[in-house]
C-alpha cells in the first residue's frame with residue numbers, strides 16, 4: 196500500500212464574503228464590509244491546486260457546504276428570509292473553505308488499529324463556524340467511507356473547543372513511518388479568544404488510539420494569540436522531520452524541541468527569530484501558513500502566499516534560508532488574496548491526509564482536466580461580487596444555491612445536496 200500525503204483543498208464557495216465575523220483574526224476584522232469577489236476567490240483556490248499538481252503532489256477537494264444553512268437557522272427558530280444580523284452573515288459564511296479546520300487527522304502508522312483516524316472539528320468558538328461540522332462530517336463519511344482504511348469520528352462535545360488540523364502537527368521521518376503528533380492548545384490569548392482547548396486535543400489523541408509516548412500537548416504562547424495567531428498554523432508548520440516555527444509560537448519551545456529530539460533522529464527545527472521577523476510581520480504575511488511539502492523530487496518546498504514576497508523582513512529571511520544549507524530547498528508563491536483577506540492562507544485552505552489515494556472516494560481526487568471542468572463551473576455560476584449589504588437579497592440566495600448544485604452535479608456528488 197503506497198501512503199502519500201494528499202492535500203484536500205476546500206473549494207471556495209459562492210457565498211464568500213467579508214462580514215468581519217472572526218474576532219482575534221486581524222484580517223477578518225480589518226476587511227469587514229469590503230466587497231468580496233467569490234468567482235476570483237474560487238479561481239485562485241483552483242490555481243493553487245494546479246500548482247500542487249505541477250509539483251507532483253496528489254490533490255483532493257472538499258465541496259462548499261449548503262449556504263445559507265437553513266437547518267441551522269431552523270434550529271434557532273428562524274429562516275434566512277426573516278433572520279437578523281449577525282445570524283444572516285453567520286448562516287451564509289463560506290468559512291468551510293478553510294479545510295485545515297475541517298478535522299484532525301492521524302495517519303494509519305500512528306494509530307492502534309492501523310487505520311487513518313479523522314475527527315471532525317466542532318469549531319464551537321465562532322458562531323459562523325460552529326454549524327459547519329454536520330455538513331463536513333457528511334462529506335468526510337463519503338470521501339473516507341472505506342472503513343477498512345479510515346475511521347471518521349463525531350466531533351468532541353462542544354464543552355471543549357476544537358479547530359482541527361490547524362492546531363495539530365505531525366513529525367515523522369517520512370509520511371509512511373510512525374510519527375510524533377503535536378497538539379497545540381491555547382489557555383489565554385490576551386484580548387483574543389483561545390480557540391483550541393486542551394481537553395479537546397486529549398480526547399482526540401485517545402479516540403485516535405495514539406501511543407501516549409508519541410503525543411505531546413503544547414501550549415500556544417499567549418503572545419502569539421494576542422498578536423493575531425488565532426490558530427497555531429499561523430505561526431508554525433511541520434513536514435516530515437522538519438518543524439518550521441516562529442520563536443514566539445509556543446509557551447515553552449524547549450519542551451517541544453526536547454520531545455522531538457529524544458524520539459526522532461534527524462528532527463530539524465527551523466526557527467525564525469523575532470529579531471529577524473517580528474511576529475506582526477509573520478502574521479500579516481502568513482509566512483508560516485505555507486504548505487510545507489515534499490514533492491516526488493525530494494526537494495522540500497514552501498508554498499507561500501504572495502503577501503510573503505511583499506513583506507521585506509519575511510522575503511529576506513526566505514531568500515537567506517533557501518540560499519543556505521537548511522532543509523527547505525525551494526519556495527513557490529501563490530495568489531490566494533481573496534482568502535487571505537479573511538485570514539486564510541495556503542495552509543488554511545487544505546487538509547492533509549496521509550493515505551493510499553486508491554482508498555479515497557475518487558470523486559474527491561482531482562487532476563488537471565477535472566480542475567479545468569471545475570473552473571468552468573465557477574466561471575459560469577459563481578457571483579462576481581458580494582456586497583454585505585445585499586446578503587439577504589433573494590437573487591443572491593438563489594445564485595448561491597444554484598452555483599453549489601452545479602458543482603455537485605459536475606463532481607457527481609449530488610448525494611451531498
Ligand code: SUG
Nearest residue numbers: 214215216217220223295361426543
Ligand atoms: O476561522 N476566517 C477564518 C480563517 C480560518 C483560517 N484557518 C486556519 N488558520 N487554519 C477563521 O477565523 C472569517 C469570516 C468572516 O469574517 O466573514 C473567518 O472565518
